[in-house]
Structures are given as C-alpha cells and as structure tokens.
Amino acid sequence: MVGVSAEAMDVVFKALADPTRRLLLDRLREQNGQTLSQVCEPLGMARQSATQHLDVLVRANLVTVVRRGRERLHYLNPGPIHEIEQRWIAEFDKPRLRVLAAIKDQAEEYAMTVPDYVYVTYIRASADQVWRALTDADLTARYWGHANISDWQPGSVWEHRRVDGSGAVDVVGKVLESEPPTRLVITFEDSLGESRDPSVVTFLVEPHEEIVRLTVTHERLPNEEMRNGISSGWPAVLANLKSLLETGDVLPQAPWEMSAAHA
Known part of the structure; x- marks a missing residue:
C-alpha cells in the first residue's frame, strides 16, 4: 500500500480493536480462502454476526472477497497490516522482534499446508x-x-x-x-x-x-x-x-x- 491516508488507517485500527474480528482474521490466516459457512462453523458463530464482522474487515481492506462461481471466498489481505508493520514497528523494534519471532518459530510446529x-x-x-x-x-x-x-x-x-x-x-x-x-x-x-x-x-x-x-x-x-x-x-x-x-x-x-x- 502506498500513501495510505490517516482516515483509512483509522478504519483499520478500529476493525482490529474488536476481538471477534481478530479471531476471524486468525481463522483466515490459518486457512485462507474460506466460504462464509467455513468461517462460521468452527467458531459456533451465527452467519449474520459473521457477515457483519466480515463486512467491517472488507471495508478496512483487511479481507477481500473473491467470487468462484456461486461461492464467495474470503481471503486475508496483508496490505494494511504490512503498512502498520512498516510504519510503526519495523523502524523502532525490528531487530528484537526478529529474535523473538525466531524463538517462537522454533517452539511451534508448522502446519503441513501453506496458506x-x-x-x-x-x-x-x-x-x-x-x-x-x-x-x-x-x-x-x-x-x-x-x-x-x-x-x-x-x-x-x-x-x-x-x-x-x-x-x-x-x-x-x-x-x-x-x-x-x-x-x-x-x-x-x-x-x-x-x-x-x-x-x-x-x-x-x-x-x-x-x-x-x-x-x-x-x-x-x-x-x-x-x-x-x-x-x-x-x-x-x-x-x-x-x-x-x-x-x-x-x-x-x-x-x-x-x-x-x-x-
């Protein structure tokens, strides 16, 4: 993302402030390209509630919807998060965070599928x-x-x-x-x-x-x-x-x- 406005970034932060929406992003990070039903079922969430939260994430450009025939597949869009990382994290604390990330990666098992x-x-x-x-x-x-x-x-x-x-x-x-x-x-x-x-x-x-x-x-x-x-x-x-x-x-x-x- 180039030249993201303050207003657009405000929308991103407001979308991320809700724990349910962060949970939906985690679901898409684990398995990208899910239908609405696939997103809802493991979380025990009503379709109407999930739709409302996904609409907020779409407006914030954190999720994009791709049509495949009759299906609507939801994908995590890393653009706004990449912008946050570059603007507020990378220049301040990237070396220390890189070390912590390496330790975390060694402590966890990678999934067999790559999203x-x-x-x-x-x-x-x-x-x-x-x-x-x-x-x-x-x-x-x-x-x-x-x-x-x-x-x-x-x-x-x-x-x-x-x-x-x-x-x-x-x-x-x-x-x-x-x-x-x-x-x-x-x-x-x-x-x-x-x-x-x-x-x-x-x-x-x-x-x-x-x-x-x-x-x-x-x-x-x-x-x-x-x-x-x-x-x-x-x-x-x-x-x-x-x-x-x-x-x-x-x-x-x-x-x-x-x-x-x-x-």
Missing part, C-alpha cells in the same frame, strides 16, 4: 491500462526489472526474463486463463531445477469509475520459504506498478531493494 497469499491494491487507471501493464513486456521491464513475455493465450508459455542483458529466465509458466482486461491466471515455476508442482497466480482486475481494484492471489505454494519471499515481493512489485500508472514513472528506488536492505 494462499492474497494482495489487493487500488490504482487510478482503467482496466485496459492495468491489463497492458501486466502483459506488456516493455512495461513489466520498467516496474519489475523483468520482461514478462508471452502472447497471453490460454495454453501458451510465458517467461519472466531479466533485462540486464543476460537474457536469463527466472520464472516460467503457462497461461491457464486469459480474459482481457479483467482476469489472468498463470502457473508460476521459479525453481526450474526442482521437480514439484507449480504454484498458480491469478490477477483479477475490477474497474469502478476512475479506479481499478487489482487482486493478486498466489495459490498452491510449496513451502513457507516461498510464501515469505512473495509476501515481500508482491507488495514491492505492485507498488511500482501503481506508481508507474498513476504518475508515469516508477518509484525512485526499486522497492524490493528496501526489503533486502532492512533484512
């Missing part, structure tokens, strides 16, 4: 502009440092190719679905030397008057290491994309370099 990753951002642009930014090789090279190359037809191969002159390809995949300018689904294979099923990335472009809501869902993650990597990677890439479309230029420094500098 899906969902990120939502709002961009002042048209759906066609966002689609072109996602699929045009020259534009992706500007804000991503890699050119995404494909004809973007279902079944076609796509490549995430470096633009440093080496021509190296760091990610490959196939186009599963392509519905310009609103929906693109691709496989994502970033470990070319390993034999494992690829993860899947879905870009959902939803226009509303002069803005677009872009939802990126990264599913079928093989391990926590990859999830940790994309949790810092996607916000950086999408911040640069947002800056390019809204201002005509990318951010002054590559945002992913900031994550590396503060690691």
